[in-house]
Amino acid sequence: xxxxxxxxxxxxxxxxxxxxxxxxxxxxxxxxxxxxxxxxxxxxxxxxxxxxxxxxxxxxxxxxxxxxxxxxxxxxxxxxxxxxxxxxxxxxxxxxxxxxxxxxxxxxxxxxxxxxxxxxxxxxxxxxxxxxxxxxxxxxxxxxxxxxxxxxxxxxxxxxxxxxxxxxxxxxxxxxxxxxxxxxxxxxxxxxxxxxxxxxxxxxxxxxxxxxxxxxxxxxxxxxxxxxxxxxxxxxxxxxxxxxxxxxxxxxxxxxxxxxxxxxxxxx
Ligand code: LIP
Numbered sequence: 001x002x003x004x005x006x007x008x009x010x011x012x013x014x015x016x017x018x019x020x021x022x023x024x025x026x027x028x029x030x031x032x033x034x035x036x037x038x039x040x041x042x043x044x045x046x047x048x049x050x051x052x053x054x055x056x057x058x059x060x061x062x063x064x065x066x067x068x069x070x071x072x073x074x075x076x077x078x079x080x081x082x083x084x085x086x087x088x089x090x091x092x093x094x095x096x097x098x099x100x101x102x103x104x105x106x107x108x109x110x111x112x113x114x115x116x117x118x119x120x121x122x123x124x125x126x127x128x129x130x131x132x133x134x135x136x137x138x139x140x141x142x143x144x145x146x147x148x149x150x151x152x153x154x155x156x157x158x159x160x161x162x163x164x165x166x167x168x169x170x171x172x173x174x175x176x177x178x179x180x181x182x183x184x185x186x187x188x189x190x191x192x193x194x195x196x197x198x199x200x201x202x203x204x205x206x207x208x209x210x211x212x213x214x215x216x217x218x219x220x221x222x223x224x225x226x227x228x229x230x231x232x233x234x235x236x237x238x239x240x241x242x243x244x245x246x247x248x249x250x251x252x253x254x255x256x257x258x259x260x261x262x263x264x265x266x267x268x
Contacts, residue, residue: 090189106216116217172263194218204247
Protein backbone atom coordinates (compact mmCIF):
# COMPACT_ATOMS: atom_id res chain seq x y z
CA UNK A 1 0.00 0.00 0.00
CA UNK A 2 1.61 3.27 -1.18
CA UNK A 3 1.13 6.29 1.08
CA UNK A 4 1.60 9.89 -0.04
CA UNK A 5 4.16 12.05 1.82
CA UNK A 6 1.33 13.91 3.56
CA UNK A 7 -0.40 10.74 4.72
CA UNK A 8 2.95 9.50 5.98
CA UNK A 9 3.31 12.64 8.12
CA UNK A 10 -0.23 12.15 9.49
CA UNK A 11 0.47 8.50 10.31
CA UNK A 12 3.71 9.35 12.13
CA UNK A 13 1.89 12.04 14.15
CA UNK A 14 -0.93 9.64 15.06
CA UNK A 15 1.49 6.85 16.07
CA UNK A 16 3.59 9.19 18.22
CA UNK A 17 0.54 10.69 19.97
CA UNK A 18 -0.93 7.19 20.33
CA UNK A 19 2.21 5.92 22.07
CA UNK A 20 1.98 8.83 24.51
CA UNK A 21 -1.70 8.04 25.19
CA UNK A 22 -0.83 4.37 25.69
CA UNK A 23 1.70 5.21 28.39
CA UNK A 24 -0.80 7.51 30.13
CA UNK A 25 -3.57 4.92 29.81
CA UNK A 26 -1.52 2.54 31.97
CA UNK A 27 -1.38 5.16 34.71
CA UNK A 28 -5.10 5.95 34.32
CA UNK A 29 -5.88 2.30 35.03
CA UNK A 30 -3.86 2.58 38.30
CA UNK A 31 -5.65 5.78 39.29
CA UNK A 32 -9.16 4.29 38.88
CA UNK A 33 -9.35 3.20 42.51
CA UNK A 34 -8.53 6.62 43.97
CA UNK A 35 -11.52 8.71 45.07
CA UNK A 36 -10.52 11.74 43.02
CA UNK A 37 -10.01 9.57 39.96
CA UNK A 38 -7.70 10.31 37.06
CA UNK A 39 -9.59 13.41 35.74
CA UNK A 40 -6.75 15.96 35.84
CA UNK A 41 -4.28 13.39 34.64
CA UNK A 42 -6.47 12.63 31.62
CA UNK A 43 -6.79 16.32 30.70
CA UNK A 44 -3.01 16.53 30.70
CA UNK A 45 -2.70 13.37 28.57
CA UNK A 46 -5.20 14.82 26.09
CA UNK A 47 -3.33 18.15 25.82
CA UNK A 48 0.03 16.37 25.55
CA UNK A 49 -1.29 14.25 22.66
CA UNK A 50 -2.57 17.34 20.86
CA UNK A 51 0.80 19.10 21.32
CA UNK A 52 2.54 16.10 19.77
CA UNK A 53 0.19 16.01 16.78
CA UNK A 54 0.33 19.76 16.30
CA UNK A 55 4.13 19.94 16.35
CA UNK A 56 4.51 16.97 13.96
CA UNK A 57 1.98 18.39 11.48
CA UNK A 58 3.08 22.01 11.71
CA UNK A 59 6.71 21.03 11.24
CA UNK A 60 5.77 19.39 7.93
CA UNK A 61 3.25 22.05 6.77
CA UNK A 62 3.70 25.26 8.81
CA UNK A 63 1.25 27.32 6.72
CA UNK A 64 -1.83 25.11 7.13
CA UNK A 65 -4.72 26.00 9.49
CA UNK A 66 -4.96 23.79 12.56
CA UNK A 67 -8.24 22.96 14.32
CA UNK A 68 -7.82 20.86 17.45
CA UNK A 69 -10.37 19.86 20.08
CA UNK A 70 -8.19 21.15 22.90
CA UNK A 71 -6.57 24.30 21.49
CA UNK A 72 -9.23 25.47 19.04
CA UNK A 73 -8.39 26.94 15.64
CA UNK A 74 -5.11 28.55 14.54
CA UNK A 75 -5.25 30.24 11.16
CA UNK A 76 -2.35 29.65 8.78
CA UNK A 77 -1.36 31.68 5.74
CA UNK A 78 -2.16 28.87 3.28
CA UNK A 79 -5.91 29.53 2.95
CA UNK A 80 -6.75 26.20 1.30
CA UNK A 81 -5.70 23.56 3.84
CA UNK A 82 -6.77 22.77 7.39
CA UNK A 83 -5.80 19.99 9.79
CA UNK A 84 -8.76 18.78 11.88
CA UNK A 85 -7.56 16.90 14.95
CA UNK A 86 -9.07 15.09 17.91
CA UNK A 87 -6.06 13.97 19.95
CA UNK A 88 -8.21 11.74 22.17
CA UNK A 89 -11.61 10.69 20.86
CA UNK A 90 -13.38 8.56 23.44
CA UNK A 91 -12.22 10.63 26.41
CA UNK A 92 -14.80 9.18 28.81
CA UNK A 93 -13.69 5.64 27.91
CA UNK A 94 -10.05 6.61 28.48
CA UNK A 95 -10.94 8.19 31.83
CA UNK A 96 -12.65 4.98 32.93
CA UNK A 97 -9.93 2.62 31.75
CA UNK A 98 -11.98 1.31 28.79
CA UNK A 99 -9.59 0.64 25.89
CA UNK A 100 -11.78 2.15 23.15
CA UNK A 101 -10.28 5.51 22.19
CA UNK A 102 -8.12 6.93 19.45
CA UNK A 103 -6.27 9.78 17.80
CA UNK A 104 -8.09 11.23 14.78
CA UNK A 105 -6.38 13.42 12.17
CA UNK A 106 -7.96 14.73 8.97
CA UNK A 107 -6.71 17.00 6.23
CA UNK A 108 -9.22 19.30 4.57
CA UNK A 109 -8.46 20.95 1.23
CA UNK A 110 -10.85 23.64 -0.04
CA UNK A 111 -13.58 22.39 2.33
CA UNK A 112 -13.18 18.75 1.31
CA UNK A 113 -11.59 16.02 3.44
CA UNK A 114 -8.76 14.52 1.37
CA UNK A 115 -6.89 12.39 3.92
CA UNK A 116 -7.72 10.78 7.25
CA UNK A 117 -5.97 8.73 9.90
CA UNK A 118 -7.41 7.15 13.06
CA UNK A 119 -5.19 5.20 15.45
CA UNK A 120 -6.46 3.12 18.36
CA UNK A 121 -3.28 2.28 20.29
CA UNK A 122 -5.04 -0.14 22.67
CA UNK A 123 -6.03 -2.40 19.75
CA UNK A 124 -3.00 -1.44 17.65
CA UNK A 125 -5.33 -0.55 14.80
CA UNK A 126 -4.27 2.10 12.31
CA UNK A 127 -6.94 3.28 9.86
CA UNK A 128 -5.89 5.38 6.86
CA UNK A 129 -7.61 6.82 3.81
CA UNK A 130 -6.81 9.20 0.99
CA UNK A 131 -9.42 10.57 -1.37
CA UNK A 132 -9.62 8.26 -4.37
CA UNK A 133 -7.08 5.83 -2.89
CA UNK A 134 -9.27 3.59 -0.74
CA UNK A 135 -9.41 2.97 3.00
CA UNK A 136 -7.16 0.62 4.97
CA UNK A 137 -6.94 -1.01 8.37
CA UNK A 138 -3.21 -1.51 8.87
CA UNK A 139 -2.39 -3.02 5.43
CA UNK A 140 -5.84 -4.46 4.69
CA UNK A 141 -8.14 -2.72 2.21
CA UNK A 142 -11.56 -1.97 3.70
CA UNK A 143 -15.08 -2.36 2.32
CA UNK A 144 -18.26 -1.43 4.14
CA UNK A 145 -20.57 -4.33 5.04
CA UNK A 146 -22.78 -5.58 2.20
CA UNK A 147 -25.93 -6.29 4.26
CA UNK A 148 -28.97 -4.63 2.73
CA UNK A 149 -31.65 -5.07 5.37
CA UNK A 150 -31.89 -3.28 8.70
CA UNK A 151 -33.13 -6.52 10.22
CA UNK A 152 -29.62 -8.00 9.69
CA UNK A 153 -27.75 -4.85 10.69
CA UNK A 154 -25.76 -3.86 13.77
CA UNK A 155 -26.01 -0.09 14.15
CA UNK A 156 -23.86 2.20 16.30
CA UNK A 157 -24.93 5.48 17.85
CA UNK A 158 -23.99 8.01 20.51
CA UNK A 159 -26.21 8.40 23.56
CA UNK A 160 -26.60 11.97 24.85
CA UNK A 161 -25.59 12.28 28.49
CA UNK A 162 -25.41 14.85 31.29
CA UNK A 163 -24.78 18.26 29.77
CA UNK A 164 -26.04 17.26 26.31
CA UNK A 165 -29.55 18.14 25.15
CA UNK A 166 -32.29 16.34 23.18
CA UNK A 167 -32.59 13.30 25.45
CA UNK A 168 -36.29 12.85 24.60
CA UNK A 169 -35.68 13.18 20.86
CA UNK A 170 -32.90 10.61 21.05
CA UNK A 171 -35.21 8.13 22.77
CA UNK A 172 -37.65 8.45 19.89
CA UNK A 173 -34.87 7.84 17.35
CA UNK A 174 -33.58 4.90 19.34
CA UNK A 175 -37.03 3.35 19.65
CA UNK A 176 -37.55 3.69 15.91
CA UNK A 177 -34.19 2.07 15.15
CA UNK A 178 -34.01 -0.62 17.83
CA UNK A 179 -37.30 -2.18 16.72
CA UNK A 180 -35.92 -2.80 13.24
CA UNK A 181 -32.29 -3.90 13.67
CA UNK A 182 -30.27 -6.91 14.83
CA UNK A 183 -28.43 -4.83 17.44
CA UNK A 184 -27.49 -1.34 18.62
CA UNK A 185 -24.02 -0.48 19.96
CA UNK A 186 -22.49 2.55 21.71
CA UNK A 187 -18.69 2.60 21.75
CA UNK A 188 -18.19 6.16 23.06
CA UNK A 189 -15.93 7.18 20.17
CA UNK A 190 -17.44 8.66 17.03
CA UNK A 191 -14.12 8.30 15.22
CA UNK A 192 -14.05 4.57 15.91
CA UNK A 193 -17.76 4.17 15.14
CA UNK A 194 -17.02 5.46 11.65
CA UNK A 195 -13.80 3.41 11.38
CA UNK A 196 -15.72 0.26 12.41
CA UNK A 197 -18.41 1.12 9.82
CA UNK A 198 -15.70 1.44 7.15
CA UNK A 199 -14.36 -1.96 8.27
CA UNK A 200 -17.79 -3.61 7.94
CA UNK A 201 -18.04 -4.33 11.68
CA UNK A 202 -20.96 -1.94 12.04
CA UNK A 203 -23.51 -1.74 9.25
CA UNK A 204 -24.41 1.85 10.06
CA UNK A 205 -24.02 4.68 12.54
CA UNK A 206 -25.80 7.88 13.46
CA UNK A 207 -25.13 10.57 16.04
CA UNK A 208 -26.12 14.15 16.89
CA UNK A 209 -24.28 16.92 18.76
CA UNK A 210 -21.03 15.88 17.21
CA UNK A 211 -18.00 18.03 16.35
CA UNK A 212 -15.93 18.22 13.17
CA UNK A 213 -12.85 16.77 14.90
CA UNK A 214 -14.83 13.68 16.03
CA UNK A 215 -15.91 12.72 12.50
CA UNK A 216 -13.68 14.36 9.85
CA UNK A 217 -11.23 11.47 9.37
CA UNK A 218 -13.87 8.75 9.85
CA UNK A 219 -16.15 10.24 7.19
CA UNK A 220 -13.45 9.81 4.56
CA UNK A 221 -12.75 6.24 5.74
CA UNK A 222 -16.40 5.26 5.21
CA UNK A 223 -16.61 6.93 1.80
CA UNK A 224 -13.35 5.38 0.63
CA UNK A 225 -14.64 2.00 1.82
CA UNK A 226 -17.61 2.43 -0.50
CA UNK A 227 -20.13 3.81 2.01
CA UNK A 228 -22.31 6.90 2.30
CA UNK A 229 -21.95 9.65 4.93
CA UNK A 230 -24.37 12.56 5.28
CA UNK A 231 -25.96 14.68 7.96
CA UNK A 232 -29.28 13.46 9.36
CA UNK A 233 -31.23 15.23 6.59
CA UNK A 234 -29.20 13.50 3.88
CA UNK A 235 -27.15 16.63 3.10
CA UNK A 236 -23.48 17.46 3.33
CA UNK A 237 -23.59 19.86 6.31
CA UNK A 238 -22.24 17.47 8.95
CA UNK A 239 -19.91 20.04 10.51
CA UNK A 240 -22.50 22.85 10.48
CA UNK A 241 -25.41 20.71 11.79
CA UNK A 242 -23.31 18.53 14.10
CA UNK A 243 -25.08 15.37 12.89
CA UNK A 244 -23.81 12.33 11.01
CA UNK A 245 -25.34 9.21 9.46
CA UNK A 246 -23.34 6.48 7.70
CA UNK A 247 -23.75 3.08 6.07
CA UNK A 248 -23.82 1.38 2.70
CA UNK A 249 -26.28 2.67 0.10
CA UNK A 250 -29.18 0.55 1.43
CA UNK A 251 -28.56 0.80 5.16
CA UNK A 252 -27.89 4.54 4.94
CA UNK A 253 -31.32 5.15 3.42
CA UNK A 254 -33.21 2.76 5.69
CA UNK A 255 -31.47 4.15 8.80
CA UNK A 256 -32.21 7.74 7.76
CA UNK A 257 -35.90 6.89 7.31
CA UNK A 258 -36.04 5.17 10.72
CA UNK A 259 -34.20 7.96 12.57
CA UNK A 260 -36.37 10.68 11.00
CA UNK A 261 -39.73 8.94 11.54
CA UNK A 262 -41.87 11.05 13.88
CA UNK A 263 -42.32 9.51 17.32
CA UNK A 264 -45.05 9.65 19.95
CA UNK A 265 -43.36 11.46 22.82
CA UNK A 266 -42.49 15.17 22.76
CA UNK A 267 -38.88 16.32 22.72
CA UNK A 268 -37.37 17.36 26.04
C1 LIP B 1 -16.97 11.82 22.07
C2 LIP B 1 -17.59 11.31 20.78
C3 LIP B 1 -18.72 10.35 21.08
C4 LIP B 1 -19.79 11.08 21.81
C5 LIP B 1 -19.22 11.60 23.12
C6 LIP B 1 -18.03 12.51 22.86
P1 LIP B 1 -14.66 13.05 22.77
O1 LIP B 1 -15.90 12.72 21.75
O2 LIP B 1 -16.67 10.66 20.01
O3 LIP B 1 -19.27 9.79 19.90
O4 LIP B 1 -20.90 10.26 21.99
O5 LIP B 1 -20.20 12.27 23.82
O6 LIP B 1 -18.42 13.70 22.23
O7 LIP B 1 -15.23 14.05 23.72
O8 LIP B 1 -14.30 11.79 23.45
O9 LIP B 1 -13.60 13.58 21.91
